[in-house]
Amino acid sequence: MKERNLLDQKVALVKSIQNRLSDNLGLITMGEEEGDDGIVKEAEAALADLLIESEKLQITSLLSGEADNNDAFLSVNAGSGGTEAQDWAQMLLRMYTRWAGQHGYKVSTLDVSEGEEAGVKSATIKIEGEKAYGWLKTENGVHRLVRISPFDSNARRHTSFSSVSVSPVIDDTIVVDVEEKDVKTDTYRSQGAGGQHVNTTDSAVRLTHMPTGIVVACQAERSQHKNRATAWSMLRAKLYEMELQRRADATNAAHGEKTDIGWGHQIRSYVLQPYQMVKDLRTGAENTDAFKVLDGDLDRFLEASLAHGVQGEADSAAPVAV
Numbered sequence: 001m002k003e004r005n006l007l008d009q010k011v012a013l014v015k016s017i018q019n020r021l022s023d024n025l026g027l028i029t030m031g032e033e034e035g036d037d038g039i040v041k042e043a044e045a046a047l048a049d050l051l052i053e054s055e056k057l058q059i060t061s062l063l064s065g066e067a068d069n070n071d072a073f074l075s076v077n078a079g080s081g082g083t084e085a086q087d088w089a090q091m092l093l094r095m096y097t098r099w100a101g102q103h104g105y106k107v108s109t110l111d112v113s114e115g116e117e118a119g120v121k122s123a124t125i126k127i128e129g130e131k132a133y134g135w136l137k138t139e140n141g142v143h144r145l146v147r148i149s150p151f152d153s154n155a156r157r158h159t160s161f162s163s164v165s166v167s168p169v170i171d172d173t174i175v176v177d178v179e180e181k182d183v184k185t186d187t188y189r190s191q192g193a194g195g196q197h198v199n200t201t202d203s204a205v206r207l208t209h210m211p212t213g214i215v216v217a218c219q220a221e222r223s224q225h226k227n228r229a230t231a232w233s234m235l236r237a238k239l240y241e242m243e244l245q246r247r248a249d250a251t252n253a254a255h256g257e258k259t260d261i262g263w264g265h266q267i268r269s270y271v272l273q274p275y276q277m278v279k280d281l282r283t284g285a286e287n288t289d290a291f292k293v294l295d296g297d298l299d300r301f302l303e304a305s306l307a308h309g310v311q312g313e314a315d316s317a318a319p320v321a322v
Contacts, residue, residue, distance in 0.1 A: 013057065014057075017050060017053065017054055017057070020046070020050055021047070021050060024043040024044075024046045024047050024050070025043075025047075027039055027040075027042070027043040028040050028043045028044065031043065059303045059306060059307065060131075062306045062307060063131050063134035063135070063306070065134060065137070065244075066174070067133055067134075067168035067174065067240070067244065068131055068133060068134030068137070069130065069131055069133075069134065070132070070133045070134075070168040070169050070170070070171060071126060071127060071128040071129065071132050071133065071168070071169035072126070072127045072132040072133040072136050072137075072166055072167065072168060072169060073110070073124060073125075073126055073127075073166070073167045073168075073169060073234055073237050073238075074096055074124070074125050074126075074127055074136060074139070074164065074165070074166050075122065075123065075124040075125075075164070075165040075166075075167075076089045076092050076093050076096075076120070076122065076123050076124075076162055076163070076164055076165075077089065077121070077122045077162060077163045077165070078115070078119065078120065078121050078122065078162050079142070079160065079161035079162055079163065080161075081158075081160050081161070082116075083115060083116070083117045083118055083119065083151050084149060084151060084158050084160045085119075085160045085161060085162060086115030086116075086117075086118060086119030086120055086121055087115070087118050087119035087150075087151070087160075088119070088143075088145045088160040088161075088162050089115075089119055089120050089121070089122070089123070089162040090115075090118070090119040090120045090123075091119075091145070091294060092143060092162055092164060093120065093123050093125070094294075095293070095294050095295070095296055095298070096125070096127070096136075096139075096164075096296075096298075097125065097296075098295055098296030099296040099297075099298045100127045100129070100132075100296075101296070102296050103129065103135075104129060105127050105128060105129035105132055106127070106128040106129060107125055107126070107127055107128075108125065108126045108128075108220065109123070109124075109125050109220060110124045110125060110126055110218045110219075110220045110230060110234070111123065111124040111204075111216075111217045111218050111219050111220070112124075112219075117151075118151070124216070124217070124218075124234070126169065128169075133166065133167075133168040133169070135302050135306075136166045136302070137166055137168075138302065138305035138306060139164050139166050139267075139302075139305075140164060140165055140166055140245075140267075141163065141164065141266065141267035141268075142161055142162070142163050142164075142266045142267060143161070143162055143163070143164060143266070143267065143268050143269075143270065144159065144160070144161055144266050144268070144269045144270065145159065145160045145161075145162075145270045145271075145272070146158075146159050146269070146270070146271045146272065146273065147160075147271075147272035147273050148272070148273045157273060157274075161266075165238075165241075166241070167234070167237035167238050167240065167241035168237055168240060168241060168244075169233065169237055170233060170236045170237050170240055174240060176236040176239055176240045176243075178209070178232075178235065178236060178239065182209060182210050182211055183207050183208065183209055183210070183235070184207070184208040184210060185205065185206070185207055185228075186205070186206040186207075186208070187202040187203075187204065187205055187206075187224060188202055188204050188206065189201065189202055189203070189204060190203055190204045190219035201222075201224075202224065203219065203221070203222055203223065203224045203227060204217065204218065204219035204224075204227060205217065205218055205219075205224060205227040205228045205231045206231070207231045207232065207234075207235050209235060209238075209239065212239070212242065214235065214238045214239065214242075216231050216234040216235045216238060217231060218230040218231040218234065266281055267280065267281060267282055268280045268281060268301065269281060270290055270293070270294065271290065272290055272291075275288075276288055276289065276290040276291070277290060278290050278293045278301075280301050280304060280305060282305060282308060283301075283304040283305055283307075283308045284304075285300055285301050285304035285305075287300060287301075
């Protein structure tokens with residue numbers, strides 16, 4: 001019923017656009033025949049608004065992957081460079097958190113490893129809301145920052161790197177089989193705020209999938225049991241995202257396309273000095289207001305990367321063997 005309601009809404013929206021298009025074209029014809037410029041201008045303004053609405057609907061239609069409707073796990077990892085890179089990782093984390101808040105999504109922190117002086121070494125958040133994964137799935141890759149370092153007494157320009165990883169939260173419609181014997185479990189004490197219980201018991205859980213080397217961790221709850229369940233959900237999400245990427249790579253190879261996205265392959269550059277510019281290296285999308293982007297204004301880049309990266313995806317939701 002949920003899926004049917006969503007489809008009914010989509011069909012109703014398309015029919016509404018068709019009807020309004022026909023009505024306004026009719027008004028323009030009538031206005032021209034009667035010599036009424038007011039009616040013509042009013043109908044033309046309505047058509048301009050309809051064009052904007054249709055373009056937004058076209059972008060939304062690109063979110064048709066099998067996991068695009070799901071919530072998302074988003075992880076940020078600082079690259080080499082110590083405090084500089086860790087501060088940049090925290091800036092990215094704030095950027096995505098602000099973007100999510102602007103779109104009415106719920107954000108919860110699952111795991112954070114604080115930097116020694118500032119920033120974070122790594123962090124994982126969960127973003128809950130309609131099509132959260134669909135919007136964010138193209139953010140996987142390395143993000144590069146160029147700025148005058150606030151940590152350099154000589155005010156020199158520094159370049160920092162951090163990687164972003166996005167995985168879909170697995171629901172009941174997707175099955176990912178993981179052998180428990182392939183997973184190493186470690187427990188440890190949580191870091192940061194959380195009260196006496198959190199900091200004095202081994203409530204945090206880290207899982208390592210031995211065949212792939214994937215590591216996930218959760219310290220959001222006081223209960224080790226809850227953290228373990230969340231960590232398993234994160235691991236399945238990572239393995240499922242890996243399978244989606246494998247399929248995409250196979251499709252790209254079949255079409256003779258090369259799309260390297262991973263550590264060492266930058267997807268976006270953020271320059272704060274000597275000028276301001278954020279540029280997506282895959283699509284060419286740009287914004288000269290870098291601080292606005294870092295404050296969560298990402299829609300232009302997300303829409304461009306979705307339009308650029310649309311490929312034929314397998315519609316099958318068969319279990320993924322790991």
